[in-house]
Every structure is written in structure tokens, then in C-alpha cells.
Amino acid sequence: MRRTVIRRILWGLLTLWVASLLVFAATLALPGDPATAILGREATPERLAAVRENLHLDQSALSQYLHWLGGVLTLDPGDSIVAQKPVTDVLSDRLVNSLWLTLVAGLVSIPLAIGLGVLMAVRRDGLTDHGLSTGTLVLAALPPFVIGIGTVVLFSTEVFNWFPAVSLVPPGTSVWDSPDVLVLPALTLCLVVVPYVSRVMRGSMVEVLESDYVTMARLKGLSERRIIWRHAVPNAIAPAIQAVALALAYMAGGIVVIEFVFSYPGIGTALVDGVRNRDMPVVQFVVMLIAALYVLLNLAADLATILVTPKLRTR
Amino acid sequence: MTAVTATEILEVGVDRRPGLAVVRRALVSPRGIIGLTIVGALVAIAIFGPVVSPHSPTEFVGAPNSQPSAGYPLGTDQLGRDVLSRFLHGGWSVIWLAAVSTAVGIAVGTSIGLVSAYMRNWADEGLMRLMDVLLAFPPIVLALLAVSAIGPKLWLLVLVVMVCNVPYTARLIRTAAQEVIERDFIKAAEAAGERPLRIMFTEVLPNVTGPVMVETGLRMTYSIAIIASMSFLGFGIQPPNADWGLMINENRLSLVVMPWGVVAPAIAIGLLTVGFNLVTDAIARASAGIGR
Numbered sequence: 001m002r003r004t005v006i007r008r009i010l011w012g013l014l015t016l017w018v019a020s021l022l023v024f025a026a027t028l029a030l031p032g033d034p035a036t037a038i039l040g041r042e043a044t045p046e047r048l049a050a051v052r053e054n055l056h057l058d059q060s061a062l063s064q065y066l067h068w069l070g071g072v073l074t075l076d077p078g079d080s081i082v083a084q085k086p087v088t089d090v091l092s093d094r095l096v097n098s099l100w101l102t103l104v105a106g107l108v109s110i111p112l113a114i115g116l117g118v119l120m121a122v123r124r125d126g127l128t129d130h131g132l133s134t135g136t137l138v139l140a141a142l143p144p145f146v147i148g149i150g151t152v153v154l155f156s157t158e159v160f161n162w163f164p165a166v167s168l169v170p171p172g173t174s175v176w177d178s179p180d181v182l183v184l185p186a187l188t189l190c191l192v193v194v195p196y197v198s199r200v201m202r203g204s205m206v207e208v209l210e211s212d213y214v215t216m217a218r219l220k221g222l223s224e225r226r227i228i229w230r231h232a233v234p235n236a237i238a239p240a241i242q243a244v245a246l247a248l249a250y251m252a253g254g255i256v257v258i259e260f261v262f263s264y265p266g267i268g269t270a271l272v273d274g275v276r277n278r279d280m281p282v283v284q285f286v287v288m289l290i291a292a293l294y295v296l297l298n299l300a301a302d303l304a305t306i307l308v309t310p311k312l313r314t315r
Numbered sequence: 316m317t318a319v320t321a322t323e324i325l326e327v328g329v330d331r332r333p334g335l336a337v338v339r340r341a342l343v344s345p346r347g348i349i350g351l352t353i354v355g356a357l358v359a360i361a362i363f364g365p366v367v368s369p370h371s372p373t374e375f376v377g378a379p380n381s382q383p384s385a386g387y388p389l390g391t392d393q394l395g396r397d398v399l400s401r402f403l404h405g406g407w408s409v410i411w412l413a414a415v416s417t418a419v420g421i422a423v424g425t426s427i428g429l430v431s432a433y434m435r436n437w438a439d440e441g442l443m444r445l446m447d448v449l450l451a452f453p454p455i456v457l458a459l460l461a462v463s464a465i466g467p468k469l470w471l472l473v474l475v476v477m478v479c480n481v482p483y484t485a486r487l488i489r490t491a492a493q494e495v496i497e498r499d500f501i502k503a504a505e506a507a508g509e510r511p512l513r514i515m516f517t518e519v520l521p522n523v524t525g526p527v528m529v530e531t532g533l534r535m536t537y538s539i540a541i542i543a544s545m546s547f548l549g550f551g552i553q554p555p556n557a558d559w560g561l562m563i564n565e566n567r568l569s570l571v572v573m574p575w576g577v578v579a580p581a582i583a584i585g586l587l588t589v590g591f592n593l594v595t596d597a598i599a600r601a602s603a604g605i606g607r
Contacts, residue, residue, distance in 0.1 A: 011444070019452065023460060029461075029464040137593070137596060138589050141589045143543055145547050145563070146588075149581045153570070153581075252456075256453070260547075260548055272459070272548055276549070283463045287456055290456050294451050
């Protein structure tokens with residue numbers, strides 16, 4: 001088991017390293033003179049020189065890459081071209097905001113999704129199951145920004161005017177100073193994640209409920225509640241853990257668009273603004289951050305699967 | 316119907332479910348019918364919309380954000396253009412961009428999956444690790460990275476979405492093909508001295524048509540979502556062109572005053588993805604033999 005774990009971790013690191021090459025390649029792909037491409041034609045010579053120095057553009061590609069990678073690893077990836085201050089200063093508050101959003105959405109959606117999955121499996125082929133299955137199938141297909149727009153139309157304009165459509169968080173304040181800005185973005189994230197996880201949980205639970213030992217438990221006369229929660233769910237949860245980790249990873253991508261819908265001041269809007277302004281240091285750092293999170297969550301999913309699956313655990 | 320049933324029994328007998336029978340069965344299931352109707356209606360709007368559109372999509376016809384009236388049934392947008400005309404012109408771009416990225420992505424991904432499954436050696440390992448690297452980025456993030464360097468170009472968008480489709484397809488087809496490759500008729504073909512490429516594409520591929528079709532539907536759904544999202548973020552179709560995703564971006568600030576500019580394209584994109592997903596689900600059920 002230890003060898004499997006170490007191998008997975010090494011693969012994760014290798015994946016991240018290759019990903020870093022891809023992210024860095026964006027600088028090389030800038031058309032023409034990179035500094036001019038970033039700043040536009042009207043840039044002053046001083047600004048051009050500053051950007052060249054910031055990105056080490058006067059050096060070889062390898063040296064540029066090493067400078068950039070070193071900066072990312074030491075969490076000091078240089079200055080934002082627009083804000084003209086360290087990227088980490090620009091992003092730190094936003095990262096906290098994004099983490100709160102993901103955390104709130106995760107804490108609500110994951111237990112809810114697992115509960116719904118169990119409910120669908122227990123009521124299999126009944127009205128509840130059909131209703132929820134169709135509902136989750138429809139929601140799962142919708143692009144996150146369409147769901148976001150839907151919640152805005154429903155809860156902040158036309159039908160109910162309950163929550164703000166735009167998440168205004170003045171710099172230096174926490175989202176918890178006015179928690180209502182979190183409601184619609186978090187709701188949207190939940191609506192994106194719940195269908196996926198609950199469908200996986202349903203499938204896995206259906207399989208377990210058909211197994212011999214559940215029949216055995218029934219024959220022993222155990223209560224249905226005990227059978228479901230003590231015997232079936234713990235065995236059905238392994239595939240769901242994988243789904244949860246993938247859903248959290250999916251959130252990392254989903255927040256980019258969802259934050260933009262609500263102008264929520266997180267790393268997602270920072271990325272979109274960065275792309276618009278060709279602020280390469282910000283873009284590349286956020287992309288690396290999301291890739292790291294993605295690889296980490298996939299790794300966690302694999303390790304968790306090993307831990308809850310006896311066959312893999314003892315190998 | 317009798318003919319269909321007869322062929323079905325025959326096919327099941329040899330454990331082969333060729334595409335046509337599965338598609339036929341999927342399309343008569345309730346989900347298949349509903350999904351296909353939705354997709355058909357929206358594709359029809361996208362194709363024939365420009366023909367019946369009352370105004371030009373870029374012409375300023377009235378005051379900005381005017382309410383719906385006889386001349387402009389959905390009102391005007393934030394620049395005073397007819398929302399209905401922009402809506403009717405705005406569907407085609409996302410559909411064809413998504414179709415191209417899906418088709419090429421499926422072709423490349425299926426080839427990689429087949430080669431990988433058949434090789435079972437370092438090439439397999441290498442290809443799958445490469446796929447893992449691509450899977451380390453959420454598609455929208457990869458698309459944003461590409462646009463930040465090269466700019467909002469349509470060819471780039473198609474290329475990125477295609478690249479994002481490849482790893483999912485390759486992994487799935489590899490798993491499906493691995494099972495087929497274990498069977499005796501592959502060993503027979505190998506013993507008969509058939510060339511590997513020939514075996515992959517004429518012996519293995521026909522036996523994984525089910526997964527390929529399901530994957531095509533799924534990738535189409537996601538491709539539409541990514542391309543519409545990129546246009547919504549302002550990095551896809553560029554103004555003054557009419558596009559559903561772009562319309563939502565342009566009109567979202569006047570949502571309270573004039574909801575149609577946002578609601579109509581949002582519903583259209585939503586229906587399009589839901590329609591494709593219903594068709595996909597119907598095909599998946601039919602190819603698994605649970606078709607209802």
C-alpha cells in the first residue's frame with residue numbers, strides 16, 4: 001500500500017510539473033514582442049522596460065521559466081502588470097473570498113447530495129426517484145453561468161427580490177461582514193455540484209442495496225434504517241468520495257464563471273480580469289493555483305478510495 | 316417494428332449492438348423523443364432564424380432598452396438593437412463551433428484510446444500520463460490561459476475545446492476497448508497476421524460504438540457549455556456579432572429593466588445543453604439495454 005501511495009504522489013508532482021511547462025508556454029506564445037503584446041502599442045519605454053525586467057524577458061526561455069517557477073514555488077510570482085504590486089498582494093484577499101465560497105457551497109452541497117443519492121436509491125423507480133433523477137439530469141447539463149443567471153432572475157430581480165445580484169465586498173472587508181453576498185454564488189455552486197454527486201451516490205447505492213449481504217441483513221430482521229445507514233451507505237460511499245473530490249475540483253473551474261456572474265471578488269474574477277488585461281503574472285499564478293488544487297483533489301480522491309476499499313488497502 | 320425486434324434479437328445473439336439499432340431504440344424512448352425535439356427546434360431556430368429575422372442584428376432600431384412592442388416583440392438591447400433579431404442570429408455560432416470541436420475531439424480521443432488500449436506498453440502509459448496533464452486544468456481555465464496569450468480567436472477556442480475533449484474520450488474508449496481486446500476474435504485476427512492499425516479500427520472500433528456515441532453526446536453538451544461560457548465572459552464571439560452567450564454578457568447589467576436580452580438566450584443555451592444531454596442519456600440507456 002505504501003508503495004502505491006508514494007507512486008501516486010510522485011505522479012501527481014510530475015503532472016504538476018508538466019502542467020507548469022504548459023502554463024509557462026503562454027508567455028512564449030505571446031505574439032511578437034511579449035512586453036508590447038502585454039502593454040499595447042502606446043506603452044512608454046519605461047513601462048516596457050519594467051515589464052521586461054519583471055518577466056526576465058531579456059534572458060533565455062529556460063532562464064525565464066526557472067525564474068517564473070521559482071517565483072511560483074516561493075509564492076512570490078513577481079508584480080501584477082496592472083496593479084504594479086506583488087501578485088500575492090492582489091490575490092490574497094480574493095483567495096480567502098473564494099475559499100469561503102467553496103467551503104460554504106461544499107458544506108451544504110455534499111451532505112445534501114449524498115442524502116439525495118441515498119433517497120433516490122431507496123425509492124428506486126418510485127415517483128421521488130424519477131422526479132429527482134430527471135431534475136438532476138437537467139441541472140447537470142446546464143452550464144454553470146446559465147444556472148447563475150437563473151438564480152439572479154429568480155431571487156434578485158423578477159420574482160423574489162431577496163438577495164443582491166452583485167456581490168459587493170469592499171477591499172479590506174470580509175465576506176462575512178455582509179454574508180448575503182455569498183448566498184446566490186454559493187447556491188449556484190451547490191446546484192452545479194449536487195446533481196453530479198447525487199447521481200454517482202444513487203448508482204453506487206443501488207448496486208449495494210442489491211447485494212447479498214443487504215438481503216442477509218434484511219433476512220436477519222434488521223430495521224430498514226439500520227440496513228441503509230450502517231450497512232449499505234458505508235460501502236456505497238467509496239465511488240462517491242471520488243465524485244466528491246472531482247466535484248470540488250470542478251468547483252475550482254466553476255467558480256471562475258460563477259464569480260464573474262455575480263462580480264464576486266475572488267480568484268475567478270481576478271483570472272478573468274487578468275486575461276482581459278493580459279496580466280500574465282496574475283493569469284499564470286491563478287492557473288497554477290487551480291491546477292495544483294485540481295491535482296491535489298484527484299490525489300486525495302485516489303488515496304481516500306484506497307483507504308476505504310479493503311482490497312486495495314491490504315495490497 | 317417487427318423487423319427491428321428481429322434484428323435486435325440477432326444482434327444480442329452475437330453480443331454485438333451496432334450503432335443503428337441502438338440509435339433507433341434510443342430515439343423512440345421518451346427521453347430520446349423529448350431531447351431530439353428540443354435540439355431539433357433550437358437547431359432550426361439557429362439555421363432559419365436569420366432568414367425570418369425582422370431586423371439586422373447589428374442595426375440600431377430604437378431607444379436603448381425599450382420595452383417589448385409590436386415592432387420589437389422582445390424589446391431592444393442596451394445599444395438599441397432588436398433583441399429578437401439578435402436572438403435569431405445568435406444560435407448558429409455556438410452550435411457549429413461546438414460541433415466541430417466535438418467531432419475532431421472524439422476522432423482524436425477515440426484513436427488515442429484505441430491505440431493506448433491495444434499497445435499495453437510504454438506508449439499506453441505515456442499517452443495516459445499526457446491525458447492526465449490535460450485533465451489537471453478545468454477546461455474553462457485552459458481556454459482562458461490560451462486566450463490570455465493569443466487573444467480571443469475562434470480557431471483557438473475550437474482548438475482548446477477540442478483538446479479538452481480528447482482526454483475524457485481517450486480514457487473512456489481505452490477502458491471500453493481493453494475489454495474487447497481480451498476477446499478471442501482479436502486473438503484470431505492477430506494470428507491471421509492482420510496489421511495492428513487494421514485490428515484497432517476494423518475489429519475493435521465497431522465493438523465500442525456504444526461508448527463512442529454516448530461520449531459524443533456528452534462532449535457536445537460540454538462543448539456548448541464551454542463555448543457559450545467563453546462568449547459570456549467576453550472571450551468568444553466578439554461584438555458586434557450576435558451570439559447567445561455574448562448577448563447575456565452585453566445585457567446582464569440591464570437585466571432589471573429589460574430581462575429578455577438575458578433571459579431568451581439563457582433559456583436557449585440551457586435548452587440546447589439539456590436537449591443534448593437527454594439524447595445522450597437515451598442512447599446510454601439503449602446501448603446498455605435498459606431502454607424504456
